[in-house]
Amino acid sequence: MLRLNTSPRVPSFWGPMLLAAALLLVSNFSEPYWQNFYIVQGKALNTTIKLGAWGACTSYRNATGINGPSTFCTSHYSGYDYYYVPNNTANGINQFPTVADDNTLLGLNAASTDRIFVIGSGATSTYWVHVIATILACLTIASLILSPKHLGSENSRLFALQKSGIVTIILALLSFVVTLVAFCIEIAVALPAKNRLNNAADGITASLGNVQWFTLPCAIVMIPALLSVLLRATTQHEYVDL
Numbered sequence: 001m002l003r004l005n006t007s008p009r010v011p012s013f014w015g016p017m018l019l020a021a022a023l024l025l026v027s028n029f030s031e032p033y034w035q036n037f038y039i040v041q042g043k044a045l046n047t048t049i050k051l052g053a054w055g056a057c058t059s060y061r062n063a064t065g066i067n068g069p070s071t072f073c074t075s076h077y078s079g080y081d082y083y084y085v086p087n088n089t090a091n092g093i094n095q096f097p098t099v100a101d102d103n104t105l106l107g108l109n110a111a112s113t114d115r116i117f118v119i120g121s122g123a124t125s126t127y128w129v130h131v132i133a134t135i136l137a138c139l140t141i142a143s144l145i146l147s148p149k150h151l152g153s154e155n156s157r158l159f160a161l162q163k164s165g166i167v168t169i170i171l172a173l174l175s176f177v178v179t180l181v182a183f184c185i186e187i188a189v190a191l192p193a194k195n196r197l198n199n200a201a202d203g204i205t206a207s208l209g210n211v212q213w214f215t216l217p218c219a220i221v222m223i224p225a226l227l228s229v230l231l232r233a234t235t236q237h238e239y240v241d242l
Helices: 011-027 121-145 157-164 166-198 211-230
Strands: 040-043 047-051 056-060 071-073 082-084 116-119 205-208
Touching: 011 121, 011 166, 011 211, 040 166, 082 166, 116 166, 121 166, 121 211, 166 205, 166 211
Parallel strands: none
Antiparallel strands: 040 047, 040 205, 047 056, 056 071, 082 116
16 A cells, blocks of 8 residues: 655665765865865866855966966855956956955956956855755754654654654755755856856856756755655554654
8 A cells, every 4th residue: 555654764765865965065165165166167278267155266277387376265255246357467368367365356356347247146145045955954864863762752742753754854855845946046046157257258168067966966866765755655564763
């Protein structure tokens, strides 16, 4: 008989959810925390810029013969504006700035008529949705680990809810919805920024980053995890304590 199964203490549930939580957590450490995750990447003749969720970093593509640092990052921002300034070098070749100055890296020093808007603080601030999705996924895993006896006596409502697994499933459903929303937002933010940077000046080639491509698999793997407990053929049994 096919019936609703609210017991999430099965590998088919916690395995995919644990994977999703791990991927979401790692991908939070976007530029400039960790230069492996970013929203948009732009390449010039010998410099590269990566716009992340929390700031931006520029670096030399070929640092041969260059004395000193080869990477320059902004401070950590929860929302920032980025403008591209064409002809940033003395000889007029379009490059990205390579100095340790936030305003220069973000193109804020240039006059409004000399800079090209790429992405705004309203767009970059939306990456907090990614953080919320991560928190919900981690809370889902934590609820699997938490024993019902830690929430009160066997007669308490919290004990019963935790034993049944309803809290865990609610958290998992919320995590799935917010993760899917985060992916949609990240695509909606990244595509216009990529196009603006790609069209900013000759010699600049922009491409999408990889943050959203970590978010999408997280939402996908949550689907079979949820179905494994919501729609599973079972016989009548007593659920074991989590």
